[in-house]
Amino acid sequence: MTVSSELKIFGLSTNHELAKKVAEGLRLPLGQIEQTTFADGEIYERILESIRGDDVFLVAPIASEANDSFMEIMIAVDALRRSSAGTINLVIPYFGYGRQDRKAKSREPITAKMVASLLEMNGIDRVASIDFHADQLQGFFNKPVDHLLAAPLLSSYFYTRNFTDNLVVVSPDHTGAGRARKFADLLDAPWGVINDMVARTNPASPDAIVGDVDGRRAIIIDDIIDSGERMQLTANALKANGATEVFTVATHAVFSNEAGRRLAEDENIDHIVVTDTIPISDANTTAKLTVLSVAPLLSEAIKRIYNDEPLDTLLKSLNNPEVKL
Numbered sequence: 001m002t003v004s005s006e007l008k009i010f011g012l013s014t015n016h017e018l019a020k021k022v023a024e025g026l027r028l029p030l031g032q033i034e035q036t037t038f039a040d041g042e043i044y045e046r047i048l049e050s051i052r053g054d055d056v057f058l059v060a061p062i063a064s065e066a067n068d069s070f071m072e073i074m075i076a077v078d079a080l081r082r083s084s085a086g087t088i089n090l091v092i093p094y095f096g097y098g099r100q101d102r103k104a105k106s107r108e109p110i111t112a113k114m115v116a117s118l119l120e121m122n123g124i125d126r127v128a129s130i131d132f133h134a135d136q137l138q139g140f141f142n143k144p145v146d147h148l149l150a151a152p153l154l155s156s157y158f159y160t161r162n163f164t165d166n167l168v169v170v171s172p173d174h175t176g177a178g179r180a181r182k183f184a185d186l187l188d189a190p191w192g193v194i195n196d197m198v199a200r201t202n203p204a205s206p207d208a209i210v211g212d213v214d215g216r217r218a219i220i221i222d223d224i225i226d227s228g229e230r231m232q233l234t235a236n237a238l239k240a241n242g243a244t245e246v247f248t249v250a251t252h253a254v255f256s257n258e259a260g261r262r263l264a265e266d267e268n269i270d271h272i273v274v275t276d277t278i279p280i281s282d283a284n285t286t287a288k289l290t291v292l293s294v295a296p297l298l299s300e301a302i303k304r305i306y307n308d309e310p311l312d313t314l315l316k317s318l319n320n321p322e323v324k325l
Contacts (some may be wrong), residue, residue: 005055005086007306010047012060013077014069015279018093018295019059025299031056033076043068045075052091057302058240062096062115063254063278070096070115074122081123089126089305090119091298093277094252098133099224101140116140128301130277130294131223131251146311148301150251150275153292155186157249157273158219168192168216168243170209172234176222183221183249196230199237206241214242225250227276228259235268247271253278260284 010031011019023030049085058077062070073090080088112133119127120143128146132138138145146235158164167189171180177193185192192211199208218238220231228271231248236247253260253274263269264286272289274280281289304311 005053007302008051008054008056008085009302010056010058010076010080012045012069012072014057014064014072015059015061015093015276017279018061018276018293018298020196021293021295022059022091022123022298022302025295026303033079035072043071043075045072045079047079047083050083050234051080053086055087055089055306056222057082057089057091057306059091059093059298061094061278063094063252066096074118077119077122077124087125088123089128089302090124090166091302092127093294093298094254095129095132095137098137101134101137112137113140116232126305128298128305130297133223146301148297148304148311150277150294150297151183151186153275153294153297154221154249154251154273155183157290157292160269163217163247164188166216167219168211168213169219169221170194170234170238172196172220172222172230178227179223180221183219187219189219190261191261194234195236196233199233203233203237203241208237209241213238216243217247219247219249222250224252224254225259225263225272226254226256228263230257231263231269232266233285235266239268245270247273249273251275251277253280253284255280258283261286264288 008031009023009028010033013035020030034046034048036044062071077088097111107150126144127141130148131150132147138147151179159177167187169180169184169189169191171177171193173196174193175270180191192209195208198205220234248269263272263282275294277294301311
C-alpha cells in the first residue's frame with residue numbers, strides 16, 4: 001500500500017502575515033497551531049491538526065524579539081516531531097544571529113553555528129533561508145540548506161519602474177563589494193564602494209567613494225538595515241559627490257530603534273526599498289518606504305522542494321522568462 005504525504009504550511013507569531021501569504025501562494029490553508037504565553041513568559045505551542053507522515057514547512061524568521069522568536073521555532077519543531085511529521089522543513093526568511101558567524105575577537109562565541117547546531121539537534125530535516133549575512137552559514141548545517149537570493153526581486157523593482165538609466169550601485173563598505181558587483185550585473189550598471197573612513201570625516205572628498213557617482217542615480221545595496229547609520233553615512237557621501245537620487249536597498253529591514261523612520265527623515269535619502277522577511281512596525285512605515293514581498297519566492301521554493309525539483313532558476317534574474325514568481 002502506497003501512502004503519499006501531504007504538504008503542510010505552518011507559521012508562528014513572528015511574521016505570521018508572511019506565512020499566510022506563502023500558504024495562499026500554494027493555495028493551501030495555513031496549518032493550525034495554538035500559541036500562548038504563560039504569565040512568567042514561558043511559551044506554549046500545540047499543533048491542532050494531524051500531520052502524521054506529512055511534509056511540514058514551518059515559515060518563521062529569527063527576528064524582532066530574536067530570542068523569543070528562536071524559542072518559538074524550537075518549541076514548534078519539537079511539537080511537530082512529536083506529532084510524527086514525515087519531514088520538518090524550516091523556512092527562516094531572516095536568519096537572526098547570522099552576523100555572529102566567526103571569531104573576530106578572542107573568547108567570542110560563534111553564535112550562528114550554535115543556533116544551527118541546536119536546530120539540527122531538535123530534529124529538522126532541511127533549512128531554507130534568504131540572503132544569509134555570510135554564505136559560509138550554509139556550512140554550519142549538516143542538513144540540506146537552500147540559500148535563496150532576493151537580488152532578482154529587488155532588481156525587478158528598478159526594471160518595472162524604468163529606473164535603470166544612469167544607475168550606479170554602491171556598497172556601504174568593502175565587505176559588501178561582492179554583493180554590490182552582483183547586483184550591478186543584474187542591472188547592467190557600474191558599481192563602487194564607499195571608503196567609510198574618509199566619508200565619515202569628509203563626505204565631499206573624491207576619496208570618499210571608489211567609483212563615479214556624479215550625475216547618477218545611486219543604489220546603496222546591503223543585506224541588512226539595522227541602525228541605518230551606515231546607510232546615512234553613505235547617502236551623505238553620495239549626495240556630496242553629485243548623486244542625483246539615492247535609493248537605500250536591503251533584503252532584511254531590522255530597523256532597530258525606529259531606524260526606518262530616521263532614514264526617511266534624512267534629506268539625502270530619497271527611497272527605501274526592502275522586503276518583508278521581517279515584519280515592519282507602523283513607526284517605520286513611511287512614504288519613502290517600499291516593501292516587496294518574498295512570499296512568491298518562498299512559495300515557489302517550497303513547491304519545488306516538495307516536488308523534488310531544482311531551485312537553480314530561482315537564483316537568476318526575474319528578467320529570465322524561465323523564472324515565474
